[in-house]
Amino acid sequence: MSHSAQPTASLYIDGAFVEGAGAELAVHYPYTGEVIANLREASAEQVAQATAAAQAAQPAWAALRPVERGRVLIAAARIIRERGEELARLETLDTGKPIQETRVADWPSGADALEYFGGLAPTVTGQSIPLGGDFVYTIREALGVCAGIGTWNYPSQIACWKAAPALAMGNAMVFKPSEETPLGALQLAAILAEAGLPAGIFNVVQGRGAVGAALVTDPRVAKVSLTGSVGTGKRVYAAAAADMRHVTMELGGKSPLIVFDDASLEDAVGAAILANFYSSGQICSNGTRVFVQNGILPQFLDRLAERAARVRIGDPLDEATQHGPIVSPAQAARIREAIAKGQAEGARLICGGPGEGAFVPPTVFADVADGMWIAREEIFGPVMSVLGFATEAEAIARANATPYGLAAGVFTRDLARGHRVAGALQAGTAWINAYNLTPVEAPFGGVKLSGIGRENSAAAIEHYSQLKTVYVGMSPVEAPY
Numbered sequence: 001m002s003h004s005a006q007p008t009a010s011l012y013i014d015g016a017f018v019e020g021a022g023a024e025l026a027v028h029y030p031y032t033g034e035v036i037a038n039l040r041e042a043s044a045e046q047v048a049q050a051t052a053a054a055q056a057a058q059p060a061w062a063a064l065r066p067v068e069r070g071r072v073l074i075a076a077a078r079i080i081r082e083r084g085e086e087l088a089r090l091e092t093l094d095t096g097k098p099i100q101e102t103r104v105a106d107w108p109s110g111a112d113a114l115e116y117f118g119g120l121a122p123t124v125t126g127q128s129i130p131l132g133g134d135f136v137y138t139i140r141e142a143l144g145v146c147a148g149i150g151t152w153n154y155p156s157q158i159a160c161w162k163a164a165p166a167l168a169m170g171n172a173m174v175f176k177p178s179e180e181t182p183l184g185a186l187q188l189a190a191i192l193a194e195a196g197l198p199a200g201i202f203n204v205v206q207g208r209g210a211v212g213a214a215l216v217t218d219p220r221v222a223k224v225s226l227t228g229s230v231g232t233g234k235r236v237y238a239a240a241a242a243d244m245r246h247v248t249m250e251l252g253g254k255s256p257l258i259v260f261d262d263a264s265l266e267d268a269v270g271a272a273i274l275a276n277f278y279s280s281g282q283i284c285s286n287g288t289r290v291f292v293q294n295g296i297l298p299q300f301l302d303r304l305a306e307r308a309a310r311v312r313i314g315d316p317l318d319e320a321t322q323h324g325p326i327v328s329p330a331q332a333a334r335i336r337e338a339i340a341k342g343q344a345e346g347a348r349l350i351c352g353g354p355g356e357g358a359f360v361p362p363t364v365f366a367d368v369a370d371g372m373w374i375a376r377e378e379i380f381g382p383v384m385s386v387l388g389f390a391t392e393a394e395a396i397a398r399a400n401a402t403p404y405g406l407a408a409g410v411f412t413r414d415l416a417r418g419h420r421v422a423g424a425l426q427a428g429t430a431w432i433n434a435y436n437l438t439p440v441e442a443p444f445g446g447v448k449l450s451g452i453g454r455e456n457s458a459a460a461i462e463h464y465s466q467l468k469t470v471y472v473g474m475s476p477v478e479a480p481y
């Protein structure tokens with residue numbers, strides 16, 4: 001069966017699909033490896049055309065009433081929900097993720113963001129600051145042209161999470177998807193246009209890292225929002241800093257999940273599964289270091305192995321499939337290298353292993369020591385490390401002994417301990433008796449090397465706007481001479 005997913009054209013600039021003038025970009029369906037679309041990268045001139053179109057269109061968009069901007073975003077969310085099945089299928093072809101995931105997680109959470117920020121836009125106001133006669137008022141202004149750069153694990157969600165707050169605040173955006181998953185952002189551009197977005201406000205350019213680098217340093221770009229690895233984040237942050245651009249960096253992690261011996265074992269095992277194997281483990285906030293208190297460690301491992309063995313691996317378009325392929329052969333090879341390192345370092349394989357072809361099964365290592373490579377480095381695949389611990393203080397200290405700080409989790413029935421541990425963990429998000437839930441209502445982002453800035457929630461508004469102070473003099477000006 002052929003799975004063609006050829007878009008109208010590779011790029012979307014100034015309200016129109018246009019073909020890229022740069023290098024060829026073949027899009028593969030990760031399950032079969034077949035080419036499902038042939039795209040072309042944007043040339044340097046086309047990147048400049050996109051930012052110029054965004055710059056030209058942005059002032060009129062920012063001058064609309066916020067409720068009018070919000071109406072467009074909310075209309076786009078409705079279109080996404082109406083086309084849910086078709087969009088989920090395309091997301092599965094682009095990423096290889098099971099259709100049972102893409103139906104509920106990817107575009108639906110993108111639609112949530114468009115609804116949330118569409119509704120929030122008219123509520124954003126400034127302050128009035130009395131000075132006894134004179135007074136000050138503040139205006140929250142758009143930044144101008146924002147660059148969005150995404151990775152491949154949640155391509156359409158990432159495009160929506162960046163576009164929704166940016167557009168709500170009156171900015172224009174030029175978005176570059178990952179070269180691995182370029183299709184969803186083009187759908188978003190078409191949907192936003194259908195919802196009434198003016199030409200030039202949301203543009204899509206395709207390409208590898210060099211296109212992203214050209215976008216980041218374009219003189220018209222005022223802000224860069226990247227979802228990607230820590231290494232790329234450092235490069236992009238430095239490039240953006242050269243001209244004092246604003247940044248949001250959503251980067252990687254090696255997050256801890258701490259399970260105390262009073263926790264519900266079934267819930268904790270379920271959370272560890274969701275925290276490591278959903279989307280074949282390709283999730284930045286995954287709790288890949290699972291610290292389990294020594295008293296329940298054997299039961300935890302037994303139950304984990306039993307439940308992991310039941311996973312249905314296979315065709316991602318089959319509704320019954322729970323675990324799909326890895327996004328690309330290169331990424332699968334990196335994950336297999338990590339598994340080999342774990343074995344070479346003496347960690348004990350409880351289940352899974354390197355797998356075959358595009359598939360890496362849910363893999364669990366026990367007897368992992370903190371210093372092992374697999375416990376220190378982000379693998380970005382379905383590989384869990386389980387580590388035993390004795391005391392709360394020890395678990396917290398070991399959980400925090402990482403340069404990353406995206407997320408963390410704690411499972412316990414002790415209310416005070418749950419809050420105490422959540423408070424002590426160095427992470428942008430800490431879950432108590434839950435894991436990997438990232439509703440649009442809650443801020444999301446990292447501390448330490450995992451990033452800067454927050455997506456989602458009202459907090460995101462601050463990252464897509466700037467404050468202007470207007471001082472109003474009400475008295476005669478008294479100059480000294």
Ligand code: NDP
Binds near residue numbers: 176209228236
């Ligand atoms: P990369 O950092 O390699 O790429 C991210 C994006 O940046 C891609 O679109 C890439 O283009 C682009 N890019 C690469 N180099 C540059 C550059 N010099 N200037 C501008 N753009 C550039 O990450 P991966 O795609 O490999 O994604 C995996 C990483 O993303 C993991 O570390 C993961 O933890 C992190 N991640 C973080 C999330 C979060 O919210 N915190 C969510 C999801 C993933 P291209 O790839 O097309 O060459």
